[in-house]
Amino acid sequence: MIRLNALTKRHGGTLAVDGLTFEVRPGLVTGFLGPNGAGKTTTMRMILGLDLPTSGTVTVGGRRYRDLETPLREVGSLLEAQSVHPRRTARDHLLYLARGSGLPDRRVGEVLDLVGLSDAAGYPAGGFSLGMCQRLGIAAALLGDPPVLVLDEPVNGLDPEGVLWIRTLLRGLAAEGRTVLVSSHLMSEMAVTADRLVVIGRGRLIAEGDVEDFTGAGAEVLVRVADGAGFGRLLELAGAHVRAHGDELVVTGMPAPDIGRLAASEGVALAELTPRRASLEDTFMELTRDSVEFGAAL
Numbered sequence: 001m002i003r004l005n006a007l008t009k010r011h012g013g014t015l016a017v018d019g020l021t022f023e024v025r026p027g028l029v030t031g032f033l034g035p036n037g038a039g040k041t042t043t044m045r046m047i048l049g050l051d052l053p054t055s056g057t058v059t060v061g062g063r064r065y066r067d068l069e070t071p072l073r074e075v076g077s078l079l080e081a082q083s084v085h086p087r088r089t090a091r092d093h094l095l096y097l098a099r100g101s102g103l104p105d106r107r108v109g110e111v112l113d114l115v116g117l118s119d120a121a122g123y124p125a126g127g128f129s130l131g132m133c134q135r136l137g138i139a140a141a142l143l144g145d146p147p148v149l150v151l152d153e154p155v156n157g158l159d160p161e162g163v164l165w166i167r168t169l170l171r172g173l174a175a176e177g178r179t180v181l182v183s184s185h186l187m188s189e190m191a192v193t194a195d196r197l198v199v200i201g202r203g204r205l206i207a208e209g210d211v212e213d214f215t216g217a218g219a220e221v222l223v224r225v226a227d228g229a230g231f232g233r234l235l236e237l238a239g240a241h242v243r244a245h246g247d248e249l250v251v252t253g254m255p256a257p258d259i260g261r262l263a264a265s266e267g268v269a270l271a272e273l274t275p276r277r278a279s280l281e282d283t284f285m286e287l288t289r290d291s292v293e294f295g296a297a298l
């Protein structure tokens with residue numbers, strides 16, 4: 001569990017993080033979304049004790065990062081621009097980290113296997129592709145077998161295979177009961193990876209909830225039938241909410257398959273039955289419209 005309470009960070013004249021309060025629960029992937037400059041990296045750096053809050057608190061497993069005895073065993077992290085000595089091999093990089101935290105050498109082989117880097121373990125990291133670097137970063141995050149993971153934009157720059165790999169890995173880690181916080185500006189990716197979402201803009205909390213709360217909000221079905229008024233009444237009797245525009249009905253509160261079944265049982269011929277689900281992308285744009293730092297960057 002990660003808990004933020006009124007967490008605030010001021011960088012000179014910029015309020016990078018502004019009174020953030022939320023919890024990141026175990027057993028779930030929590031997507032941390034926001035436009036560029038929203039404060040995601042700054043928040044993650046405070047969770048990881050790399051930046052000190054101006055005010056407010058953040059705890060991992062009930063304690064501040066700096067009070068953790070063996071941080072690598074408690075929280076694993078992947079931050080952007082993590083440094084690996086280019087001439088050091090992947091295995092040596094991980095051995096160096098493991099020994100620095102009193103972790104057994106055998107753990108290095110285990111995490112290399114886990115991220116699919118065993119064959120490349122003896123090569124200098126300087127020659128690694130971006131995808132291999134991300135895998136190495138995730139291997140480092142997993143070294144201490146931590147119950148909490150904080151990953152900043154782990155799918156950035158990855159090819160589709162790499163994106164799928166990270167998605168499967170994160171879901172597996174959450175299924176093991178771990179707390180997984182992953183930042184992204186790719187809303188569509190979070191829609192399929194995350195269970196919960198926390199959306200911020202200009203350092204402030206904009207929205208938080210289950211992914212379905214975001215995509216399901218306002219889900220409507222477009223129905224077209226010859227007798228719009230007649231079928232509209234039937235739908236309302238069955239508990240749906242209907243807005244009619246001639247032969248076109250916009251139905252909320254009843255999923256498309258149920259509408260189809262009702263039409264079939266009443267002998268009504270449907271000319272159209274189209275679910276119109278708000279995409280996470282739409283919802284995100286709507287939510288963050290007022291908080292985009294540089295409008296042109298979109």
Ligand SMILES: Nc1ncnc2c1ncn2[C@@H]1O[C@H](COP(=O)(O)OP(=O)(O)OP(=O)(O)O)[C@@H](O)[C@H]1O
Pocket residue numbers: 011012014015016034035036037038039040041042043185293
């Ligand atoms: N060390 C710093 N000194 C001054 N300003 C900073 C510093 N770090 C971040 N900021 C500013 O704080 C705000 C939040 O930045 P942050 O990097 O946390 O956002 P982000 O959501 O991670 O964005 P991105 O997706 O672009 O990385 C931005 O306005 C940024 O310019």
